[in-house]
Amino acid sequence: MYEIKVRDRLMELAGNKDVRLDTPPDNIPGDLSTNAAMVYGLKPQELVAEIEKMDSIESAAVVGPGFINIFLTDETKNREIGEIVKAPGDYAKGIAGGDILFEMVSSNPTGPLHIGHGRGAAIGDALARMYEWLGYKVRREYYVNDRGRQMDLLGESIFNIINGKAAPEQGYKGDYIKDIAAGFDPALNAEECAHKASEIILDTHFKVLKEFRVEYDSKFYETDLIRAGKVEETIDFLKKKGLTYKKDGALWLKTTTYGDDRDRVLVKKNGEFTYFASDCAYHKDKAQRHKEVINIWGADHHGYLDRLEAFWEAAGFKENKRLNDVLYQLVNLKRAGELISMSTREGEFVTLKEVIDEVGTDAARFFLLMRNSDTPLDFDVELAKEENKRNPVYYVQYSHARISSVFKKAGVKPGEVDPSAARQLGKEEDRLIKMVAHFPYILSKCVQLNAPHLLTEYLRDTATAFHKYYDTVKIVGSRKERARLALIMAVKSVIKNGLELVGVSAPDRM
RNA sequence: ACCCUCGUAGCUCAAUUGGAUAGAGCAACGGCCUUCUAAGCCGUAGGUUGGGCGUUCGAGUCGCCCCGAGGGUGCCA
Numbered sequence: 001m002y003e004i005k006v007r008d009r010l011m012e013l014a015g016n017k018d019v020r021l022d023t024p025p026d027n028i029p030g031d032l033s034t035n036a037a038m039v040y041g042l043k044p045q046e047l048v049a050e051i052e053k054m055d056s057i058e059s060a061a062v063v064g065p066g067f068i069n070i071f072l073t074d075e076t077k078n079r080e081i082g083e084i085v086k087a088p089g090d091y092a093k094g095i096a097g098g099d100i101l102f103e104m105v106s107s108n109p110t111g112p113l114h115i116g117h118g119r120g121a122a123i124g125d126a127l128a129r130m131y132e133w134l135g136y137k138v139r140r141e142y143y144v145n146d147r148g149r150q151m152d153l154l155g156e157s158i159f160n161i162i163n164g165k166a167a168p169e170q171g172y173k174g175d176y177i178k179d180i181a182a183g184f185d186p187a188l189n190a191e192e193c194a195h196k197a198s199e200i201i202l203d204t205h206f207k208v209l210k211e212f213r214v215e216y217d218s219k220f221y222e223t224d225l226i227r228a229g230k231v232e233e234t235i236d237f238l239k240k241k242g243l244t245y246k247k248d249g250a251l252w253l254k255t256t257t258y259g260d261d262r263d264r265v266l267v268k269k270n271g272e273f274t275y276f277a278s279d280c281a282y283h284k285d286k287a288q289r290h291k292e293v294i295n296i297w298g299a300d301h302h303g304y305l306d307r308l309e310a311f312w313e314a315a316g317f318k319e320n321k322r323l324n325d326v327l328y329q330l331v332n333l334k335r336a337g338e339l340i341s342m343s344t345r346e347g348e349f350v351t352l353k354e355v356i357d358e359v360g361t362d363a364a365r366f367f368l369l370m371r372n373s374d375t376p377l378d379f380d381v382e383l384a385k386e387e388n389k390r391n392p393v394y395y396v397q398y399s400h401a402r403i404s405s406v407f408k409k410a411g412v413k414p415g416e417v418d419p420s421a422a423r424q425l426g427k428e429e430d431r432l433i434k435m436v437a438h439f440p441y442i443l444s445k446c447v448q449l450n451a452p453h454l455l456t457e458y459l460r461d462t463a464t465a466f467h468k469y470y471d472t473v474k475i476v477g478s479r480k481e482r483a484r485l486a487l488i489m490a491v492k493s494v495i496k497n498g499l500e501l502v503g504v505s506a507p508d509r510m
Numbered sequence: 511a512c513c514c515u516c517g518u519a520g521c522u523c524a525a526u527u528g529g530a531u532a533g534a535g536c537a538a539c540g541g542c543c544u545u546c547u548a549a550g551c552c553g554u555a556g557g558u559u560g561g562g563c564g565u566u567c568g569a570g571u572c573g574c575c576c577c578g579a580g581g582g583u584g585c586c587a
Binding site (some may be wrong): 272303334376387 | 512513514515516517522523524525526527528529530531534535536542545546547548549550551552567568579580581582583584585586587
């Protein structure tokens with residue numbers, strides 16, 4: 001993990017500030033580069049002298065307006081490959097640590113999950129996997145809003161069906177509602193209908209999510225929070241801090257003091273808690289259980305974040321706890337060149353289940369992670385099903401299968417590769433070696449920016465680097481066969497690890 | 511009306527968060543299989559980064575003003 005070591009040393013030299021380690025452009029020689037001297041006003045020559053003291057480094061030089069380009073020794077690069085081969089499943093594991101609660105999806109138990117929820121699940125779960133890999137303790141939690149107006153409507157909708165009445169004005173009318181109602185005892189009242197139906201819908205959500213390879217550690221019910229008196233407790237807590245006031249018969253929280261554009265109601269004038277009130281209680285509970293909280297939200301919730309973050313600060317959690325809200329833009333489904341919008345307003349959904357059934361979990365997860373979360377995503381269903389290089393999932397998986405195939409041809413089991421053979425690697429391998437060795441840095445960037453798409457991007461680039469190498473160099477039967485097998489073993493494991501982190505399988509044959 | 515997120519090649523997107531000559535894939539055109547999987551590789555072409563002004567050694571990235579797209583502005587969740 002020479003990149004991480006060099007970066008950490010640079011951070012020390014810069015006075016424990018965040019330092020970026022770059023790869024120089026193709027036309028400029030060097031293995032690594034940094035702009036640390038320019039950014040922090042350090043003397044480049046002094047920095048160069050310090051860098052050159054490191055064992056792993058051959059030389060360093062100041063270039064252009066003050067970039068420092070770094071050359072690694074061949075031994076450093078080759079040793080990295082040898083180390084990966086020694087323990088392929090451990091590469092970059094445990095290099096950080098912490099304790100994080102992830103909340104993701106948390107869709108109301110009133111209707112099916114659609115493809116947008118899939119994006120949230122894919123982002124949250126991939127990040128959770130990465131944090132775990134790096135050594136964090138992670139909990140995945142689903143918050144269940146089993147109370148309030150939407151639940152009432154669900155209950156009424158079902159109650160009306162089993163009693164032969166028309167659905168309420170704003171009620172739920174989908175076929176799934178009729179299917180659920182069909183099994184219900186007509187003696188149930190609306191509240192019982194809501195409860196039973198929501199449990200059925202929630203079970204279905206977890207079944208679909210499991211098929212999507214997202215497994216939760218816990219469910220957290222809003223009604224439990226209320227029953228345990230946590231909402232009152234939180235409101236009292238805020239009252240005592242002098243952060244609330246009465247107006248128009250309701251109780252308000254002064255969120256504007258902390259950056260919100262208007263104050264928010266905690267208790268309605270009819271005495272009921274708002275959704276926001278229980279969410280405050282929920283987040284207080286989260287803060288008590290974990291050091292760090294990451295929430296994954298659809299873009300349609302972004303107007304809500306200011307008030308939640310205002311609460312977080314008002315309650316005093318901001319000082320020693322971290323709240324991170326990751327927002328993702330909506331998903332459009334593309335079929336035969338036509339875009340189908342998934343916005344809630346259109347009311348026209350394609351369910352997550354349908355997409356999984358059509359393209360498979362591998363393609364669905366990879367596609368939903370290919371884009372930066374703050375740009376809308378066009379999900380091309382037909383492309384996801386194609387079996388050629390146009391389809392990025394196949395392209396990456398194919399590189400893994402191809403490597404397995406080379407091992408078969410060589411008559412060597414991947415586990416039997418000699419790590420020390422990597423010492424023979426040379427110039428032809430340089431690019432691919434550096435690509436492989438970039439994996440820990442990419443992971444650390446993904447979690448630093450909560451941006452899992454950097455990993456799918458990296459996997460595509462690594463696959464490309466391998467395919468190019470494969471095409472120019474003969475492995476089996478060459479003089480450097482043993483060394484090259486070590487290298488492609490390292491490539492194989494990085495691709496496998498990376499795919500595992502995004503939740504996609506790495507087949508040995510295709 | 512206000513707030514948020516965006517606008518990069520014909521299309522879908524990157525660009526290591528202010529760095530070096532803005533990169534990939536698809537689509538178009540031309541090449542490469544008696545050789546480890548051609549589900550692959552190589553080459554050609556394609557750009558005033560929506561427009562303008564600014565900030566500085568340096569701007570796709572930061573600030574302000576326009577234009578355009580999407581989302582949000584409940585005592586709903």
